Amino acid sequence: MSPSQTLHGAVLSAIELHLPRDPAAVAAARHCVAGLVGYAAEDLVDRVTLVVSELATNAVVHTGAAFRIRATCHVGHLLVEVDDVGSGVPHRSQPEELALTGRGVGLVEAIADRCGTTLHEPGKTVWAAFDATDTPVV
Numbered sequence: 001m002s003p004s005q006t007l008h009g010a011v012l013s014a015i016e017l018h019l020p021r022d023p024a025a026v027a028a029a030r031h032c033v034a035g036l037v038g039y040a041a042e043d044l045v046d047r048v049t050l051v052v053s054e055l056a057t058n059a060v061v062h063t064g065a066a067f068r069i070r071a072t073c074h075v076g077h078l079l080v081e082v083d084d085v086g087s088g089v090p091h092r093s094q095p096e097e098l099a100l101t102g103r104g105v106g107l108v109e110a111i112a113d114r115c116g117t118t119l120h121e122p123g124k125t126v127w128a129a130f131d132a133t134d135t136p137v138v
Contacts, residue, residue, distance in 0.1 A: 055080065056069060063086030112128035
């Protein structure tokens with residue numbers, strides 16, 4: 001079950017972007033989502049934009065295709081979802097100490113309040129949810 005089916009509360013604002021498989025798309029995703037949550041507490045904005053960077057980078061690097069990102073602000077929480085057509089499922093790896101890659105899933109797990117992957121045909125949705133009970137996110 002996807003988080004958008006289980007998270008409740010009125011939708012306050014949302015954004016959906018269809019982006020190409022291009023490293024510049026990561027910055028575009030981060031910028032647009034930061035604009036959506038720009039009125040939230042600075043800590044939440046920083047956490048969300050870092051997770052968006054990680055999820056979008058994984059879509060660009062690992063799928064070989066365009067991807068879609070959605071961010072939805074609900075009363076009490078924010079949901080970020082990245083849809084791609086890749087068949088692989090993100091997993092935590094054990095990178096070497098000096099490795100330049102391999103830490104993204106662990107970062108997302110540490111920064112988001114909840115995260116996961118929902119498989120569908122074709123591909124998957126990788127999502128992260130953030131609690132925002134103390135501050136509005138619109």
